[in-house]
Amino acid sequence: MELEGRWRDLDYLLTRQGNVVGPGFEPGQEIREFLQDGCRVLVVGAGGLGCELLKDLALSGFGNIDVIDMDTIDVSNLNRQFLFRMGDVGKSKAEVASARIMERIPGVTEKPLDFYEQFHVIVLGLDSLEARRYMNSVACSFLEYDEDGQPDLSTVKPMVDGGTEGFKGHARVLIPGVTPCFECTLWLFPPQTKFPLCTLAETPRSPAHCIEYAKIILWPKERPDDTFDADCEEHMKWVYSKALARAAEFGIQGVTYQLTQGVVKNIIPAIASTNAIVAAQCTLEALKMVTMCSTGLNNYMMYVGTDGVYTLTTPYERDDKCPICSPGVSYAVQPTTTLRQLIDGLMEDPDLGKHLSAPSVSYGSTNLYMRGALEAQTRANLDKPISELVDTSDNVVLHINDKRLVSAMKIRLKFGGSNGSMET
Amino acid sequence: MIKLFSVKEKQKKDAAAAANGKAVKQSAGELRLQKDISELDLPKNVSIRFPDGQDKIMNFEITLKPDEGLYKGGAFLFTFAVPSGYPHDPPKVKCLTKVYHPNIDLEGNICLNILREDWKPVLTITAVVYGLNFLFLAPNPDDPLNKEAAQMMQQSPAQFERLVSQSITRGCAIGGDYFPPARGERSG
Numbered sequence: 001m002e003l004e005g006r007w008r009d010l011d012y013l014l015t016r017q018g019n020v021v022g023p024g025f026e027p028g029q030e031i032r033e034f035l036q037d038g039c040r041v042l043v044v045g046a047g048g049l050g051c052e053l054l055k056d057l058a059l060s061g062f063g064n065i066d067v068i069d070m071d072t073i074d075v076s077n078l079n080r081q082f083l084f085r086m087g088d089v090g091k092s093k094a095e096v097a098s099a100r101i102m103e104r105i106p107g108v109t110e111k112p113l114d115f116y117e118q119f120h121v122i123v124l125g126l127d128s129l130e131a132r133r134y135m136n137s138v139a140c141s142f143l144e145y146d147e148d149g150q151p152d153l154s155t156v157k158p159m160v161d162g163g164t165e166g167f168k169g170h171a172r173v174l175i176p177g178v179t180p181c182f183e184c185t186l187w188l189f190p191p192q193t194k195f196p197l198c199t200l201a202e203t204p205r206s207p208a209h210c211i212e213y214a215k216i217i218l219w220p221k222e223r224p225d226d227t228f229d230a231d232c233e234e235h236m237k238w239v240y241s242k243a244l245a246r247a248a249e250f251g252i253q254g255v256t257y258q259l260t261q262g263v264v265k266n267i268i269p270a271i272a273s274t275n276a277i278v279a280a281q282c283t284l285e286a287l288k289m290v291t292m293c294s295t296g297l298n299n300y301m302m303y304v305g306t307d308g309v310y311t312l313t314t315p316y317e318r319d320d321k322c323p324i325c326s327p328g329v330s331y332a333v334q335p336t337t338t339l340r341q342l343i344d345g346l347m348e349d350p351d352l353g354k355h356l357s358a359p360s361v362s363y364g365s366t367n368l369y370m371r372g373a374l375e376a377q378t379r380a381n382l383d384k385p386i387s388e389l390v391d392t393s394d395n396v397v398l399h400i401n402d403k404r405l406v407s408a409m410k411i412r413l414k415f416g417g418s419n420g421s422m423e424t
Numbered sequence: 425m426i427k428l429f430s431v432k433e434k435q436k437k438d439a440a441a442a443a444n445g446k447a448v449k450q451s452a453g454e455l456r457l458q459k460d461i462s463e464l465d466l467p468k469n470v471s472i473r474f475p476d477g478q479d480k481i482m483n484f485e486i487t488l489k490p491d492e493g494l495y496k497g498g499a500f501l502f503t504f505a506v507p508s509g510y511p512h513d514p515p516k517v518k519c520l521t522k523v524y525h526p527n528i529d530l531e532g533n534i535c536l537n538i539l540r541e542d543w544k545p546v547l548t549i550t551a552v553v554y555g556l557n558f559l560f561l562a563p564n565p566d567d568p569l570n571k572e573a574a575q576m577m578q579q580s581p582a583q584f585e586r587l588v589s590q591s592i593t594r595g596c597a598i599g600g601d602y603f604p605p606a607r608g609e610r611s612g
Contacts, residue, residue, distance in 0.1 A: 024427035039429075120429060130509045133452050156428055178426055183452055186512060186545065194543075198527070198535040198567040221531050292427050323455050360462030365450045366479050372464035377478045399455060401462040408459055 003106075007032060010061050013293045022292035031291045036063035036107065039290055042119040043067045044135055046093040048270045049125030049162050051083045052279030054097055057123070058105040060287050065101070065108065066119065069093040074231075080272040121286050124161040125279070129182075129189050132161065136174070136182035137324055143176045144395070145327035145412075151177025158289055162282040166268045167305040169278040171297065173285050176325050179299040184319035192266065207247060207254040211263040214242035230265050239264060274305055321407055328397060328410025335387035335415055339369055342386060346400065346411070355409065360401045362408075363390050368398070386413070453510035457481055460549040470553055482506045486553060487608040490560040494585055498523070498592035499608030502556060504549070514543035515552060522603050522611035524591045526565045526574035530601060534559070535569040572599055 014031045021027075041062050043053050046069035057065055071093050073084045083100040084093070102108055122139060126132055139157040146152055159174040161182075174181055199205070200213040219228050219239065229235050240260040247255040261267065281301060288296045297313065304310040320326055329352060333342055343361065347353050361368040368389055369378045381389060390396045392415055399408040461481055466472060469491045474484045482505070489499045500523060505516040517539055519532040527535040536555050538547055568574030577584040590596045591603035604611050 022427060034429075129512055130507075133509070133512075137452055153426070153428055158428055175426065175428070189512065191512070191543070194540045196535065196537060196541045196567065197533060197539075198569050201529065201533075201535070201569050202571055217529075217531070217533060290429055292429075324452055360458075362458045362462075365454060367458065367461075367481070370458075370462045370478070372462050373466070373472045374461060374474070374478050374481075377474075399458065401459040403463050405459075408455060 007061065014291055018294075020294050022288065022295045025292040027293075031293075032061055035061040035287075035290065038064075039121070040064045040066065040119045041286065042122045043125060044122060044131070045069055045125035045127070046081075046083075046097040047071065047077065047125065047127065048080050048272070048275045049164060049279050049282075050093070051081045051097060052275050053123055053125050053162065053282060054083065054101050055105075056279050056283035057286065058101050058108045060283055062286070063108055065098075067094045067098055069097070072231075080270055080275060119157070121289060122157065122159045123282055123286055124159060125282075126161075126163070132182050133186075135159065139174070140176045140181055140183075140325045143325065145177065147330065149327040151327075160282045160285045160289070162278040164270065164274040164278050167271055167274055169274045169303045169305075170301060171278050171281040171285065171303075172300040173289065173297045174299075175289075177327075180316045180318045181322060181325040183324040184322045185316050188316075204246065204250050204252060207243070207252055207256075207259055208263045210246040210250070210252055210255055211239065211243040211260050213246055214239045215264055218242050230261075236261060236264065271305070274303070277303055277305075321405075321409075323399065323408045323410065326410060328412050330412045330414055332414045332416070333386055335392050336385045338383050338385055339389060340382040343369065343382075352409070355404050356400070356402045357404050358402060362399045362401070363396070451508040453506065453508045454482060456511050457506050457549070463548070463550070464553075465550050466553060467557060470557065482508075486556075488553075488556055488560065489608070490557070493561040494563070494588045495523075495525075495560040495592060495606075497589070498606030500560070500606055501608050501610060504552075506549075511545040511547070514539050514547075515549065517552065517556070520610045521606050521608060522601075523606060524570070524573050524588055524598055524603050525559070526563045526568045526570055526577055527559055529569045533569060535567055 010032060011029075015027050015029060017025070017027055039062060041057060041064065043050055043057065043065060046054065046067050050067065050069060054065060054067060069092070073081070073088045073091055073093055073096060075089055078084055078086065083097045088096045122135065124132060124135055126135070136159070139159050142155050142157045144152045144155040156175055156177055158176070161172050161174060163170050173179060195209055195212055200209050201217060204210050204213060215228065223238075226235070237257070240255070240257050243255045243260055247253070281297075285297050288294045298315045300314045300316050302312050302314070318325070331346070333345075337345075339361065343359055346359060347356050358371050360370045360372070362370070367374055367378055368381050386392070390398075390413070396413040398411045398413065400411055401408050458481065464472065469489045470486055472484060472486045474481055476483060484504050486502050486504065487499055488502065490496050499521070501520040503518050503520060507513045507516065517534055519528050519534055522530060522532075534556070536559055538552060538555050563577060565574035565577040573584070576587065587596070587598055591598060592606040595603060595605040597603070
């Protein structure tokens with residue numbers, strides 16, 4: 001079923017030239033066809049932001065949307081996560097969200113996934129830094145650089161990230177190799193407020209202190225064999241009752257079940273309109289990135305809705321030493337080169353050597369040679385040939401750690417040719 | 425702003441498919457931890473072990489043997505569990521050897537500021553080890569986790585000293601809790 005005039009507004013954008021179009025924009029009907037048929041978008045998270053994102057993306061012409069969310073639907077989600085109904089409580093967010101979108105917006109195929117496939121754009125609607133860092137390392141792991149240290153555009157997996165916390169939110173565009181990745185700007189994320197353990201144990205002053213005490217001190221003491229699960233009602237009620245008792249002991253008012261959930265899950269009340277604003281911006285960025293119908297966000301927009309409406313766009317810069325997205329140095333070796341010869345070669349290299357005094361070498365999780373605590377265990381690798389230590393058929397990236405380096409140096413091994421670094 | 429997709433040429437798909445299948449080898453937290461471990465500068469009285477082998481470094485143990493102060497003669501076992509959010513999140517450290525100490529409770533929770541409220545991503549495993557070492561040189565009764573021990577330390581320092589010494593060398597019961605000799609082992 002095709003609704004009359006459904007694509008009129010989108011076609012205004014995609015079929016006409018304009019003053020603010022992106023580089024290489026080629027107006028035409030086929031862009032919309034690509035959006036509907038060829039382009040695959042992955043949405044990570046089907047919560048407050050995710051529901052908005054799915055609806056916005058589907059209504060903006062994206063025809064192939066996949067969605068991942070490990071969470072199930074809770075009653076407290078229903079006020080803003082509008083794709084879910086009372087009867088859906090307890091079901092998978094990803095499955096319900098995709099079914100509801102397909103039901104309401106004809107022509108859209110959505111399917112839940114539990115593995116990573118190939119997508120043109122990844123849109124993140126997440127609530128934790130940990131999940132963002134994980135997705136960032138996934139997206140950046142596809143990235144390859146050419147000999148000049150320029151990103152190979154066919155390996156760039158672009159992401160759009162949205163985040164909200166109460167009345168505040170942000171949208172950002174992450175093009176690995178071009179704009180900063182999460183790891184480049186890790187300092188943007190404020191640390192969680194934590195209370196000193198001794199305050200919790202001896203001098204609680206607030207209801208939150210009592211709740212934290214029940215969760216981090218009493219739980220392991222009284223229920224050492226149970227792993228605390230914030231989504232288990234019985235666990236939450238246990239923490240609540242213990243916190244209440246503790247509050248009574250110290251004459252502290254204000255411990256409620258709701259506050260217990262808030263403190264334990266670190267919840268800041270979600271505001272539906274913040275999600276809507278941020279998701280709209282993210283969808284627009286995804287659309288612009290794919291179609292080039294306008295220049296994109298460069299590269300971070302923050303939104304503050306606490307006093308009126310305030311937004312600011314900041315072009316953050318990449319960290320050229322970022323261990324996740326930086327190009328690293330291409331370095332030629334023979335498969336027969338030993339690890340010791342490789343390390344000596346790096347130390348003697350006119351460019352690299354000056355950054356190294358006592359290097360350690362890791363290959364992914366495998367620690368090939370480590371100074372310090374693991375020296376004795378890894379020493380035997382020094383006289384082994386590289387071909388025995390790494391998979392030479394793969395694209396081998398080694399991480400070199402050294403006290404003189406702020407973070408790990410990436411070395412991309414190139415087999416064959418004469419030994420040495422190949423980048424200027 | 426760069427143009428990533430060209431709708432008219434669809435060569436993208438193949439290139440992208442070739443890149444698929446590459447697994448994410450490690451978390452960013454582990455990458456940073458590798459740096460910490462390779463630069464670990466332990467004081468002489470501290471040793472470290474990786475029970476799961478040299479390539480599984482997110483969980484490890486250290487043994488600390490205070491070389492001066494009240495706790496000299498004892499050996500204390502700590503476990504470190506490094507979360508994947510490291511270094512944004514601090515390592516989780518527990519003291520497995522039961523100890524009579526104002527800042528360590530009987531479950532092995534440790535009140536050390538840099539492990540919680542004052543953790544900063546620039547801090548390292550080495551910094552945490554030095555922090556733990558310091559805790560044994562200068563127990564702080566003003567910020568207690570074991571209130572009885574803290575009160576004892578403040579009100580009768582000589583008695584406190586005697587109890588500490590007795591508990592770590594021969595083992596003894598203090599206020600109904602038995603403290604086995606501190607030999608760097610897991611207590612009870």
